Amino acid sequence: MKWDQMTVSEQRRLQDEKLRRYLTDVIAPFSPYYKQLFAEHKIDPRQIKTVSDLRHLPFTRKADLLATPEQPQKFREFIITPDVSVLKRRPRVIAEALLRGQAAVKRRFEREFRPIFLTATTGRSSMPTAFAYTDYDMRNLRTSGERLIQTIGGETSMRGVNMFPYAPHLAFWQVMFAGIEFGMLLLSTGGGKVMGTDGNIGIIDKIKPEAIIGIPTFVYHVIRKAHEQGHKWPQVIGLVLGGEKSPQGIRHKMVRLLHEMGAKNVRVSATYGFTEARMAWAECPTPPGQSSGYHLFPDMGIFEVIDPQTGEVRGEGEPGELVYTPLDARGTVVLRYRTGDYVEGGVTWAPCPYCGRTIPRIVGEIGRASNTKELQFGKLKGTLVNFDEIHTILDDTIEIGEWQLEIRKAHDDPNEVDELILHLAPAQGVDVEQLTEKIRARFQSDIEMTPNRVEIHSLEDMLQRIRLESALKEVRILDARPKE
Ligand SMILES: [Zn+2]
Known part of the structure; x- marks a missing residue:
């Protein structure tokens, strides 16, 4: 089943089934934090059978992950840590061991559960928190990356320049792995700190990318300087922005400058993502001044929209705070994670009027609930x-x-x-x-x-x-x- 063409009822069924399996097979037995939380709140994970039952689980907040004097390594509690003796008793694993041998089973456990990569929150207001990825999660990162490029309307024959800052932050790596999985030439400059503004302009002159990718203010800065210096970039057809808000005003300014640099048909797609989800979502191309909303991956995670005061779940299309639960993640896992992001148009399941995809979309302006x-x-x-x-x-x-x-x-x-x-x-x-x-x-x-x-x-x-x-x-x- 193609990820972006399922009917709403197919999506619901898939989400319910994956959620049930994820909670009973992975979270309840192997997440130290949630094992304890379920015990404290007397939650039987087998009772959570559908997405709407999620409301019986308490929220997880940013503060829950922060180190305390008693627990300086608090974030470790959220890392899925398997009990090998439990795993080995599962019929599927016994069969696997018989067919492929103990060593192969051990190697697969490692690939599934051993953290091999980290990205961290940027932590402007609080301490940065690290989120671990296993090889299993790297696969998810590649999948979400490939889907991002599909959403944006990219093609393998195109080239891109990734100007996100080189750091252990999601944006840089999401884009890098997107290029690798999708199979297009995508050069990562590391942003302004690594190559300077002129270095980035020079790379764009050489590579002649159709897509320029980065933080809106920095992309704007590079375009403005190149425009001032008289560069011509007629091949540019897409700007992909992320890491911060991309208001229509700044999009308009960039498109206008690029138009004067010879690029006559530039479409801008904003992305939305956060460290805790370890993935990002994008707008599909629209005429200037419009937004399609962010196209979600219903088989990989669930978004709820809640009333930030009461915590009650809101209906389709109603405004509120975005709350995220993954459906198939290892490494650091948070459930019903309160993003602190408030969205005006909520989440809609109506087919996208621009690309026709049937997946849910986050629509309307996203702002910090606490801003x-x-x-x-x-x-x-x-x-x-x-x-x-x-x-x-x-x-x-x-x-x-x-x-x-x-x-x-x-x-x-x-x-x-x-x-x-x-x-x-x-x-x-x-x-x-x-x-x-x-x-x-x-x-x-x-x-x-x-x-x-x-x-x-x-x-x-x-x-x-x-x-x-x-x-x-x-x-x-x-x-x-x-x-x-
Ligand atoms: Zn669309």
């Missing part, structure tokens, strides 16, 4: 500020080259009120005063507040400020308040 901060603008009460909305306003403004929002205490005094300072590098030839006015008006109408000050910088200075070439993630929101 709201309380700021102290007056002495008496705090104001809730949604930083996702600020991101959208600034990324959508074509006249802005780069930006950063800084939160400070007035006079650097911890007892004083908070101030918002917007740092801007305008695009070439833009009237600074008009731009400042326009931004203030947008802030006022969209979020009913305005920055205390707007400071204008050169593009070079702004790139320094947001550390585009040196940091793994650019610093858009800089909280410069003294730590308590």
